[in-house]
Amino acid sequence: MTESYIPTLREVPAEAELISHQYMLRAGLIRKSAAGIYTYLPLGLRVLHKIMNIIREEMNKAGGQEILLPIMQPAELWHETGRWDDYGEEMFKLADRNQRQFCLGPTHEEIVTALVRIDVRSYKQLPIRLYQIQNKYRDEIRPRFGVIRGREFIMKDLYSFDRDEAGLEKSYQLMYDAYSRIFSRCGLQTCPVEADSGAIGGDTTHEFMVLGDAGEALIVYCQDCDYAANVEQAECLYQKPEKAALHPLKEIPTPNVSTIEELTAYLDISPSRFIKTMIFLADNKPIAVLIGGNHKINEIKLQKAVNCTKLELADPATIETVTNAPVGYAGPVGLQIPIIVDYSAAGIVNGISGANKEDTHLANINFERDYIPTKVVDIREAQAGDPCVRCGGTLQTARGTEVGQVFKLGTKYSIPLEAKFLDENGKEKPLIMGCYGIGVSRTMAAIIEQHHDEDGICWPVSVAPYQTVIVPVNYEDEKQRQTADHLYKLLTESGIETVLDDRKERAGVKFKDADLIGYPIRITIGPRQLKEGNVEITVRESKEQIVVPVAEVHNQLLTLLS
RNA sequence: CGGGGCGUAGCGCAGUUUGGCUAGCGCGCCUGCCUUGGGAGCAGGAGGCCGGAGGUUCAAAUCCUCUCGCCCCGACCA
Incomplete structure (x- = not known):
């Protein structure tokens, strides 16, 4: 650890308001470069990679194939769909030395459709599901909440190409289910809600919301059935006029x-x-x-x-x-x-x-x-107490942060971009598309929003930057050092991601940092227990402590981390 | 883009109203001593174009003009 780049901060940077933002800065996960633009430091990047790998596994399982599309995209494609103008001020635009126009991709429907139209000719090639994990650029009116609303951010986006509505339905369901698994594996409680499709387009769309007061979105949900919707979308019922005599004006x-x-x-x-x-x-x-x-x-x-x-x-x-x-x-x-x-x-x-x-x-x-x-x-905003459009029950409101969204696009891009295939009757048809995004960097912040306490982050094991930290109370002490080095070597070699805090700091400093960073397990090596040949294992989230002989540490960890 | 606020050491801030000597404090950082189970103590030290440009003045962190950046609320958006 003396050689690691893990700069923690004691004080809360003034710019950060949200807990997740504060902890990400303080724990040395990110540093700001400009408004809405961040550098990921080693610990932050490790978490990001954990999340990405979970996403990859689930995407591959759901028939996705990973590709990497360009960030810089030619304007022509965007003119073809009309979104060069529709996307408006939010798009970062630039020109090359010959004044050819480009944008930094805020999303990738155009370019992926243009890719597929080159190579897909027949229904026999369908369905195709392509995804990437890539930076996106949106010149947000107001970047805020650290990595939650950035101008540069990391997104996983998958695009499905099917021959018909039934195929799209299947792709959509596959993704919907994969998303549920991804978020749950990340330790996130999410709630899928019906939503508006905004600039992406299409009709059916669901957003995956992480509920919490810090959320930017307002959602309504029914107490009596599983209806839930973003207020942007939530429908309101027609109310019958009251029966009363009409009075004169x-x-x-x-x-x-x-x-x-x-x-x-x-x-x-x-x-x-x-x-x-x-x-x-x-x-x-x-x-x-x-x-x-x-x-x-x-x-x-x-x-x-x-x-x-x-x-x-x-x-x-x-x-x-x-x-x-x-x-x-x-x-x-x-x-x-x-x-x-x-x-x-x-x-x-x-x-x-x-x-x-x-x-x-x-x-x-x-x-x-x-x-x-x-x-x-119906043009009013749904509010708490309204009747549910599905079952007539009562609606409640909650706030949420959107971490993923799935869209049925249909032919919104395939028709203008002429992405077509021949069906078994030799008839030319437009591809039926869907797109499915996960805000990867934002997911990291959302996890912290759901997993923290007053001392710092409490990472779920699945996304923790390291699973274990070894804290010798005094690394200068010969016996403590030997034990610490021994355990570090043992655990690392057995595949448990471990950090050894060998810094020449007082114990309190090391404990504070360990709590702030949020390693799920801490192994404390101190003179008291070591006399008996024991060390202490502390679970970050529950603060539960057990004393175990050095020889049993490995087994204990395997149990605790599973 | 409208409203509000802030730019002074790596971080958090004071000083600006009422211009005036060498620009301060806490934390962090470096050296030494000491200490070692929850952000210790003592001593010494490094670190500032006071966001930038222009102006007013004998004199500007402080007053004026312009500019850039950042944060919050709103509109807008994933």
């Missing part, structure tokens, strides 16, 4: 009261009685969006509902032009722009919304009587 003065929160307090009426009217710009054209006052708009669902490529909240000037009133007093009655109505708003009888007039709201607004909806759709 009535203006109510609301001076300087415009937010739902203020209105609730000012009028002493529950938020669910309000119809929130928001003005958006969909491809730069204003639309009004109506939603129940106690709900939030899910912009992803909204964007799909209005089928636009750019969606943003309207600026105050636009709102004033459209509603003839300052921000905060928009309502559906009399609006001359398309009105998109969420289920939650459509069901409100005698609702309250803005009057399109400064300092005024309108009461007793009713669907179809007072405004004609352009569309009635």
Whole structure:
């Protein structure tokens, strides 16, 4: 260890907020090079390799074949699928000396499809499942949480090519199952959730979430069945309108009261009685969006509902032009722009919304009587307490970090890139694709989030950088040194990954570092036990200690590590 | 990109409001002594273009302008 590069830090670097980020820096696993870009130090790299090997084993078992695609990719391919522009600012773009355009691959669908179209001609060659473990580059708006959202990160991505939907279904299921095994072998508890496919595309997709408060994603899950979904995707049920007599419209003065929160307090009426009217710009054209006052708009669902490529909240000037009133007093009655109505708003009888007039709201607004909806759709964000779309049970929310995602892509890439094959009837067909990613570097952080205590990391044996650390209390002591050297040699030769802390440090320092780094097993060699020919074995996670004769250490370890 | 904050020794920070002598503290690092079961003690030491550029001033870590970087919240995203 005196010759190892394991620089631990006593103090928490100011930049790190998440536990996993702090421990990765302190335990000497990573060092930052720029925002969202990290160097892996020897211990960090060992963990990474452990995770990669688990992934490789499971991918190979599931019919995957490893390849290595280029990081630098020509722009032409991305133009063919339209993603050169669609991916937008998030892509690192560069030009060579002749001004040919390239990007640093944020993902590899284009290039792998272009590969397969060269060589695959016949249904007899299918299915094909190719994967790689490779760096990805995404110019994130905001890199954060250390390695969890980096601009350079390591991903395993597998692409499946099948002849038909049934084949895709099989590939998808194989990957789904492999992912469950991979994460469980890494010691991670994950929860697969239905998700939105974002810039990758396709219809069916699941994300594998590591649950925890630090997670960036919000998910909903059903208490009564196994339904779980990212809120980006989670559907909400249509609610039947209340049955009540319709009252005539009535203006109510609301001076300087415009937010739902203020209105609730000012009028002493529950938020669910309000119809929130928001003005958006969909491809730069204003639309009004109506939603129940106690709900939030899910912009992803909204964007799909209005089928636009750019969606943003309207600026105050636009709102004033459209509603003839300052921000905060928009309502559906009399609006001359398309009105998109969420289920939650459509069901409100005698609702309250803005009057399109400064300092005024309108009461007793009713669907179809007072405004004609352009569309009635599900565009709200699911929330705790909602009924489950599957079984009607009650939904709960939780936070999660996404460590993997599986997509059914279909022909989104094979058609524009003309990746085709001949079926047994000699008919030309596009390949049916799926893609399956695991954030490898992020997985490492997620494991720490789930396996740590106040002293440091508690690595699961399967991914620990080393399984065992030998700590002689005083390595200068002749007897201790002999025992330590003997055990180190014995264990190493028997295939147990072992570190010998031969540093000239006081025992406390060595213990602290061992706990911080999180070796699953520590063997302590001290004068007290050594007098009797014994050493102490400590299990990091449980802190359980046993005293064993030197001769039995090896056997004990085999038991503890299995 | 909007809002907030921070750049001073490897790490954590003080000093900046109110300009003023050689820029400090803790940890870490080096040497020696001592110590050796949970981040010891004593003594000595090395280490700074005070993020960068320009300006104001007799004088700038400190004031002004510009710039670069980093962190947090949001929008966006895996």
